[in-house]
Every structure is written in structure tokens, then in C-alpha cells.
Amino acid sequence: FGRNTTGGLLNFVTRRPTFSTQGNISATYGRFDQFYVDAALGGPIIGDTLAGRISVSYKRRDGWMRNLVDGRLQNNVDSLAGRV
Numbered sequence: 001f002g003r004n005t006t007g008g009l010l011n012f013v014t015r016r017p018t019f020s021t022q023g024n025i026s027a028t029y030g031r032f033d034q035f036y037v038d039a040a041l042g043g044p045i046i047g048d049t050l051a052g053r054i055s056v057s058y059k060r061r062d063g064w065m066r067n068l069v070d071g072r073l074q075n076n077v078d079s080l081a082g083r084v
Contacts, residue, residue: 017051034061
């Protein structure tokens with residue numbers, strides 16, 4: 001991001017809260033028992049003075065690569081994240 005930058009830059013732009021109630025949900029199911037859910041809800045908290053937004057993400061997937069030494073499955077995913 002910019003001239004002569006060696007490390008780069010990550011710019012995260014999140015959706016701002018609004019005073020109208022909004023929400024969304026997305027779910028995915030796939031191979032290796034993969035299950036992803038992303039959900040968000042936003043709207044007014046105190047009349048026209050304060051608005052908020054909350055989002056949650058859950059990801060789960062069984063491993064698909066076998067460790068040849070001990071036989072266990074690798075590359076499992078199990079994460080939960082949230083933001084207010």
C-alpha cells in the first residue's frame with residue numbers, strides 16, 4: 001500500500017451500524033463434515049442516539065490428511081469468532 005512498501009498493508013473495512021434493523025446469515029455444508037456459518041445483526045439500541053452491530057462466524061471441518069507416523073487426521077478446523 002503505497003510506494004516502497006516492503007511489508008504491505010491489510011485494510012479491513014467493516015459495515016457500519018445503521019438505525020434501521022438489518023441482519024443476514026450464511027451457511028455452508030460440504031465434504032469432510034465442513035460446516036461454516038456467518039451471521040450478523042444490527043440496528044438501533046437507544047432511539048436515534050446509538051446504533052450497534054454484532055457479527056459471529058463459526059467454522060468446523062474434519063481433517064482430510066493423515067499423519068503417516070501416528071495415523072491421526074490433520075488439518076482440522078474448529079473456530080469461533082465474533083465482533084461487536
